[in-house]
Amino acid sequence: MKNAGPEMQVDIGGLIIKNPVLTASGTFGYGSEYVPYLDITRLGAIIAKGVSLEPRAGNKPPRIMETPCGMLNAIGLENPGVHAFIKEKLPFLRQFSVPVIANVFGETIDDFKRVTELLSESKGVDGLEINISCPNVKKGGIIFGSDPDMAHAVTREVKRLTDLPVIIKLTPNVTDICLIAETVEEGGADAVSLINTLTGMSVDIERRIPHLANVTGGLSGPAVKPIALRMVWQVAKRVKIPVIGIGGIMNASDALEFLIVGARAVQIGTANFINPSATTDIIDGIEDYLKRHNIDDINDLIGTFDEEGNAC
Amino acid sequence: MKNAGPEMQVDIGGLIIKNPVLTASGTFGYGSEYVPYLDITRLGAIIAKGVSLEPRAGNKPPRIMETPCGMLNAIGLENPGVHAFIKEKLPFLRQFSVPVIANVFGETIDDFKRVTELLSESKGVDGLEINISCPNVKKGGIIFGSDPDMAHAVTREVKRLTDLPVIIKLTPNVTDICLIAETVEEGGADAVSLINTLTGMSVDIERRIPHLANVTGGLSGPAVKPIALRMVWQVAKRVKIPVIGIGGIMNASDALEFLIVGARAVQIGTANFINPSATTDIIDGIEDYLKRHNIDDINDLIGTFDEEGNAC
Amino acid sequence: MNGKIVKNQQISAGHFLLRVTLAESFKTPMPGQFVMMRDPGRIDPLLGRPFGVYGFERSQEEVTVEILYKVVGKGTLVLSRLRESDFVEVLGPYGRAFDTYPEAGKVVFICGGIGVAPITYLAQHYRSLAAARDVELICYYGASKAENLVGIEKLKRICSRVFTSTDDGSHGFQGLITERFSADISSYAAGSSKIYACGPRSMLKELSELVAGNSVFCQILMEERMACGIGACLGCTVLLKDGGGRGEHARVCMEGPVFNIGDIHWG
Amino acid sequence: MNGKIVKNQQISAGHFLLRVTLAESFKTPMPGQFVMMRDPGRIDPLLGRPFGVYGFERSQEEVTVEILYKVVGKGTLVLSRLRESDFVEVLGPYGRAFDTYPEAGKVVFICGGIGVAPITYLAQHYRSLAAARDVELICYYGASKAENLVGIEKLKRICSRVFTSTDDGSHGFQGLITERFSADISSYAAGSSKIYACGPRSMLKELSELVAGNSVFCQILMEERMACGIGACLGCTVLLKDGGGRGEHARVCMEGPVFNIGDIHWG
Ligand SMILES: Cc1cc2nc3c(=O)[nH]c(=O)nc-3n(C[C@H](O)[C@H](O)[C@H](O)COP(=O)(O)OP(=O)(O)OC[C@H]3O[C@@H](n4cnc5c(N)ncnc54)[C@H](O)[C@@H]3O)c2cc1C
Numbered sequence A, B: 001m002k003n004a005g006p007e008m009q010v011d012i013g014g015l016i017i018k019n020p021v022l023t024a025s026g027t028f029g030y031g032s033e034y035v036p037y038l039d040i041t042r043l044g045a046i047i048a049k050g051v052s053l054e055p056r057a058g059n060k061p062p063r064i065m066e067t068p069c070g071m072l073n074a075i076g077l078e079n080p081g082v083h084a085f086i087k088e089k090l091p092f093l094r095q096f097s098v099p100v101i102a103n104v105f106g107e108t109i110d111d112f113k114r115v116t117e118l119l120s121e122s123k124g125v126d127g128l129e130i131n132i133s134c135p136n137v138k139k140g141g142i143i144f145g146s147d148p149d150m151a152h153a154v155t156r157e158v159k160r161l162t163d164l165p166v167i168i169k170l171t172p173n174v175t176d177i178c179l180i181a182e183t184v185e186e187g188g189a190d191a192v193s194l195i196n197t198l199t200g201m202s203v204d205i206e207r208r209i210p211h212l213a214n215v216t217g218g219l220s221g222p223a224v225k226p227i228a229l230r231m232v233w234q235v236a237k238r239v240k241i242p243v244i245g246i247g248g249i250m251n252a253s254d255a256l257e258f259l260i261v262g263a264r265a266v267q268i269g270t271a272n273f274i275n276p277s278a279t280t281d282i283i284d285g286i287e288d289y290l291k292r293h294n295i296d297d298i299n300d301l302i303g304t305f306d307e308e309g310n311a312c
Numbered sequence C, D: 001m002n003g004k005i006v007k008n009q010q011i012s013a014g015h016f017l018l019r020v021t022l023a024e025s026f027k028t029p030m031p032g033q034f035v036m037m038r039d040p041g042r043i044d045p046l047l048g049r050p051f052g053v054y055g056f057e058r059s060q061e062e063v064t065v066e067i068l069y070k071v072v073g074k075g076t077l078v079l080s081r082l083r084e085s086d087f088v089e090v091l092g093p094y095g096r097a098f099d100t101y102p103e104a105g106k107v108v109f110i111c112g113g114i115g116v117a118p119i120t121y122l123a124q125h126y127r128s129l130a131a132a133r134d135v136e137l138i139c140y141y142g143a144s145k146a147e148n149l150v151g152i153e154k155l156k157r158i159c160s161r162v163f164t165s166t167d168d169g170s171h172g173f174q175g176l177i178t179e180r181f182s183a184d185i186s187s188y189a190a191g192s193s194k195i196y197a198c199g200p201r202s203m204l205k206e207l208s209e210l211v212a213g214n215s216v217f218c219q220i221l222m223e224e225r226m227a228c229g230i231g232a233c234l235g236c237t238v239l240l241k242d243g244g245g246r247g248e249h250a251r252v253c254m255e256g257p258v259f260n261i262g263d264i265h266w267g
């Protein structure tokens, strides 16, 4: 029995999670790294670091650089490949009775399909997040996410091969994110998550070279929050499937902004680096807010934004 | 005779300016506001607040909100209209023997054309910056800037009506800014300037209302610098016309990043609000850097970025 | 310009008195004018924050500016963490000052919460102006509770009468200060009285209704978020009534922060 | 965890000694381990900065961590502005420690610049380990000039011999510390000597060439920009030689910061 606390459970495209706070892919490793620093069992779900069909070495260092209220990363999707993920990482992730969502990356539609099949067969995964938005790889990633037809095709193909809830992760580096969101909704996506990082760069003026070996990287952290929030608001008004908000969420107050404008859940990324227990602190903070505002069920808060509220 | 200092003069599409530091439209009023705080005669050029054919009242307050290392604005292009601009603002602006660039905004192509004609006839303006990138107005602005055909059409029509150098100001809220830049280059633009603001928003979680009456606003300031720099680098590699870099430049070091990746000049926006003499401080800082690096002419620095410099 | 903090002291929960010394080139602020303050070591918060001047002194080599502020968000929190001998950036003084009338009969101040700060500086100015003259300074000061009536002792030294109100009745009248003021309103005749007010928008709006239809002189200090503080960004506007003479929007930092109460469009 | 600053003192131009007290639950760092530090009142700078532990003490109720740092950018600048009784966030200790051998014959430390900090903590550890044993601690310490040989007195108290070099010859040998070391290298036989080094990448690379082909034990502490410090972001990798056993990339924060010198791919 839950004691007095507000109801925090939400449904993200068929996946019922006990609260709306998830870890963002690539910022929580494969879970094990954070075990010493927080009670993982409290998370809504864990989204693991992106996996591809084959192992990937990732980009050369330097891979990260700090920027004003943000950071650039160009990891380049370093990962041991889907086979090793299933064998070596999943068993560990499963032990916390927290839903595990795999983040899937491919250079081709076939890659996406193969990884989806393998993960679905493995039976250890509760949902898939399809990363069509990584800015840090030469092939795949963002290319799929910025072209509605490609985005639609990936979604449709992936959905055909799995019974797992499929979340499509969108890139903000587009003219009209609503269009992409609508297209993947049509393609059968169970939910969309946004935003992935914004492409940026930083220059060492003394040596006139890029700070990152990859030249460009993905911008994340508080700096991007206003952009992420705007996109989440726009997309949540446009599509019927659940929207998961991501981007610069550092604390409960930030998370609440996303929920209020219509996000069904949120993912915490860069904040984990600064405060390893950011996710559970945010869960606590959301609960406190609900209590303070006498809201019994978080679903009664989601999407209650009063757009006209500040217009004279 | 210049005493010993490095050569700072650059050519932006036929407009020769004595140094590459300009004020960004909308952040320097009509010049008069800053007279008490800096030696305006030292500026490379002044870009005035955007003007439209008819006077515009702008958006309702609240119009601004601070965000992490940045700010949102939704002024909505409040301005007295081109006639009043020519009669009341231009004479003042002209007295400093600094080139004056008018920033032109229209809701329709005809608006852009009329304002261009009137400004060209007025003989008081040294260049035009065509704002096809304002995110804070319901009609015009960003719509033109995010559609290559529209961007091309505005450019072509404007160029046809004026002998003044025409700078097209681009929006970052697009999938492929290089495509737009290329298109306006084809359309006859003498230069491009980028970036205008990124669309963002911010929510008051206690009242569940937007912080801005307009709901969304344009994000500027240090937060956006990595994105702006990336776009300037990409565009400078793609087009032959000069590129003017804008976005989050707070000091000489930031300005130098833009110059190194290929910007022929820079515009200083939000920084003016924090430090009214930001522009002249930046001019001094660039000169110091050139001296320290024994560079006699700033044109020998521009575009000297070594992309491979940090790749092992 | 950078100033050096000589004092940044909590005077009641969440309320601080900040005293800064600046180069003597800093201009003497008129009552109602404000300064923009920032921690120069940060770009987050990015923008300066406007504060009415609370006190000012000029000596041979330097000037001292005092502000009284309440911690309400990031900018004021960061300010409250600065300590003696830290630097703080102070730009200004900016904005349109209150119009003052040495020959005034009754001068009435109405302040809500931290609105007391600019009002106190104005009252002080009147006191010095009117030292030898026949001016009566009367203040109405409301706050949520007794502890939040910050700076009331100073006000009492300046004004001949200070009426207070608190939401919880812990000091003075229980209720809004505008209610308390409305009880006395008939004693302030249009010809011989001047009213000045500063406080939350809701208080000023209430006041505008109280004095509407009455031709009494009433100036108020309006607060809005600001970016530049010098009229360049158009970020800080308030709406004026149509035909207010200055167009629909007025910049709080330039046309204000002081406005004639009748000019404001309350929305 | 938040710690309280008891001292943050400039000990030479741009170099600071920071001493922080923390709750006693903070684990005892092994030599070579590091902490991530942040000003908890800021999100700009955003990320923690890694610093090797320089000193550590444990009492009944609390522990004290010392770091020695050089101001090189925004993060260290902000750290240098914190003062006594301010809070600072300290996460850790993180990372793989140096392997130590109480039975070692000659233990050689090579440090360049601020690399002296983690090396000093290691030397101290050796001294305490080996108090009664037959171990000789020898240090080579290079810096740009004499003033930058920070903490040299402490090193001298710990080691039996300390050789120095400076770029300008203002202290010890004029030239690089690796040059100075190479003059003695033949006296450090593979079987009976252990070499530990920390310093700029160029110094470590130089050293790798000096000891290449020699089977002497040599561990180094590598520095890279970090985000998480705990292995989650994959941001801090260095390249290892193929077949290094741990794949192409190794995380400085997890597989390091201590590496066997022979494993690094210098590029
Ligand atoms: C001309 C003028 C004079 C002022 N004088 C004083 C003074 O003497 N003492 C004092 O304590 N405060 C004064 N203020 C208000 C002060 O500027 C704000 O409290 C401050 O900017 C809040 O900054 P923050 O970052 O702490 O809060 P934020 O995090 O920015 O906001 C917290 C809350 O304060 C409100 N707020 C933010 N900025 C302003 C603003 N400029 N005006 C009013 N409300 C705002 C927000 O809407 C929000 O509800 C004055 C404002 C103006 C315009």
Ligand SMILES: Cc1cc2nc3c(=O)[nH]c(=O)nc-3n(C[C@H](O)[C@H](O)[C@H](O)COP(=O)(O)OP(=O)(O)OC[C@H]3O[C@@H](n4cnc5c(N)ncnc54)[C@H](O)[C@@H]3O)c2cc1C
Pocket: D034, D045, D049, D050, D051, D052, D053, D067, D068, D069, D070, D071, D072, D073, D074, D075, D076, D077, D114, D117, D118, D222, D223, D224, D225, D226, D252, D257
């Ligand atoms: C395991 C480890 C232990 C360290 N121990 C110490 C120590 O005991 N004392 C000390 O003063 N410093 C130490 N450093 C280096 C310290 O972390 C950096 O100097 C610091 O992060 C710079 O931050 P900044 O914001 O001041 O500089 P930035 O503005 O980020 O950068 C300024 C310059 O420093 C370089 N730099 C930035 N981050 C690092 C980094 N993590 N490692 C190396 N160079 C970097 C940049 O490339 C740039 O040239 C250690 C680093 C690591 C990885």
Ligand SMILES: Cc1cc2nc3c(=O)[nH]c(=O)nc-3n(C[C@H](O)[C@H](O)[C@H](O)COP(=O)(O)O)c2cc1C
Pocket: A024, A025, A026, A027, A049, A050, A073, A075, A077, A103, A131, A134, A169, A195, A196, A197, A219, A220, A221, A222, A224, A246, A247, A248, A249, A267, A268, A269, A270, A271, D233, D234, D235
């Ligand atoms: C170091 C790092 C690695 C990331 N790796 C991935 C990844 O593998 N797959 C993915 O979909 N997103 C990845 N992301 C993007 C994040 O999941 C998230 O979308 C983004 O960082 C914005 O959220 P934040 O501002 O909270 O960090 C990564 C982000 C960072 C900072």
Ligand SMILES: Cc1cc2nc3c(=O)[nH]c(=O)nc-3n(C[C@H](O)[C@H](O)[C@H](O)COP(=O)(O)O)c2cc1C
Pocket: B024, B025, B026, B027, B049, B050, B073, B075, B077, B103, B131, B134, B169, B195, B196, B197, B219, B220, B221, B222, B224, B246, B247, B248, B249, B267, B268, B269, B270, B271, C233, C234, C235
């Ligand atoms: C308050 C404000 C008003 C602006 N008004 C205009 C405008 O009228 N026309 C225009 O082209 N850009 C306008 N801009 C955009 C700036 O010129 C600039 O492109 C943008 O702010 C990014 O630069 P920054 O980060 O240096 O501020 C405005 C920006 C701000 C902050």
Ligand code: FES
Pocket: C225, C226, C227, C228, C229, C230, C231, C232, C233, C234, C235, C236, C237, C251, C252, C253, C254
């Ligand atoms: S604050 Fe910029 S115009 Fe008033």
Ligand code: FES
Pocket: D225, D226, D227, D228, D229, D230, D231, D232, D233, D234, D235, D236, D237, D251, D252, D253, D254
């Ligand atoms: S700093 Fe994140 S993996 Fe090392």
